[in-house]
Structure formats: C-alpha cells, structure tokens
Amino acid sequence: MAKSVRIPRPKFKIENIVASANLHIQLDLYQIAFKLEHVEYEPEQFPGAILKLTVPKSSLLLFKNGKIICTGCQSELQVQAAVNKTMSLLKPYAELTSETRMKPKFKVENIVASAALGVDLDLYAIASEVENVEYEPEQFPGAILKFKLPKSSLLLFKNGKIICTGCQSEGDVQKTLIHLTKVLAGYASKTRV
Known part of the structure; x- marks a missing residue:
C-alpha cells in the first residue's frame, strides 16, 4: 500500500432518486391516458402507464x-x-378509498449520486487489496466497490470520480462517501484541482 493521502470530504450531487408511493386509489389508466397530456399507456407491452411531468x-x-x-x-x-x-x-x-390522502407519503428506494474525490485512484491496488471490489478493465474502466453498511455500490474511476447507488437517504450517501475516503486513503495519489 502506498503512502496515505488525505482525501477531503467529497461533496456529492444527487443525479436521480427512485421512490415509490401508494396513493390508495383505484386508477382507470385508459381514461387517464385519453384525457391527460404526457401520458403513455400500452397495456399489451406494460401493465402501467407512464406520466411525464x-x-x-x-x-x-x-x-x-x-x-x-x-x-x-x-x-x-x-x-x-x-x-x-x-x-x-x-x-x-380515480376511485377514492377510505385510506386516500391528498399528500401521500413516499419511500425512497434508491439514490444515484456522483462525486469527485479530487485525487487519482490506483484501481489495480484497490482491486487486489480491498474487500468486495470487482475490477475488469478490459470490460469496464471502473472498479465496483460494495459496502454493507449503509448498503451501497460505488463505481470508482481512476480520475477519482465516483458514482454511488443503493442508498436510501442523503445521509446514507454522505456516510458512504465518508467511509469511502477512509478506505481509499492509501490508494490515492496526486491531488486534482
């Protein structure tokens, strides 16, 4: 392992959130697709309609x-x-039910976030020395690192760019990235501006 380089706490940007909700209503998808703009519904191909806001x-x-x-x-x-x-x-x-609420709650299923560590990474050393890492540079230029707590997967690139998936809150993304900087400290070189 090389000399440890301090990796500053990375700032991240949320690229996408996948969330689910139950509106507690019965929907007439044919009527919705007919009456509302920006709705696609092809039940022969997929049982749901797609609404674009x-x-x-x-x-x-x-x-x-x-x-x-x-x-x-x-x-x-x-x-x-x-x-x-x-x-x-x-x-x-919609056909309303006794459980229908005008402001339904949602559950975050997955957050995709990006970050830059500001250092170069030695992906070969990371793959050979860090647990739960997959790296096949002939097939994909990034290494995949999986953490159990919080459960997440990270794509690591040589230039220090990171894609984080699998977290269910912004706090979990932050915890994952802080843990990542500790794990990767010995595999970083030359600070990028």
Missing part, C-alpha cells in the same frame, strides 16, 4: 391499484412535489 422534471409509473414509482427527481422535496402533483392530476380519474 415537466415541473418537477420526473417520470412516474402509474398502476391500476394506485401504486406509483417516481424517477428523475434530484431531491426528496422534488419527489414529494411530484407525488402531490400526480395525486392532484389523477384524482378526477
């Missing part, structure tokens, strides 16, 4: 049972706004 920019999978999956948001506030807007748009075409 421009603000916040997101795509939502809609299912007859009122369950939805939201993708494309970059913060939990945007997810809540997308879910609330979807509920407002769908309410006229």
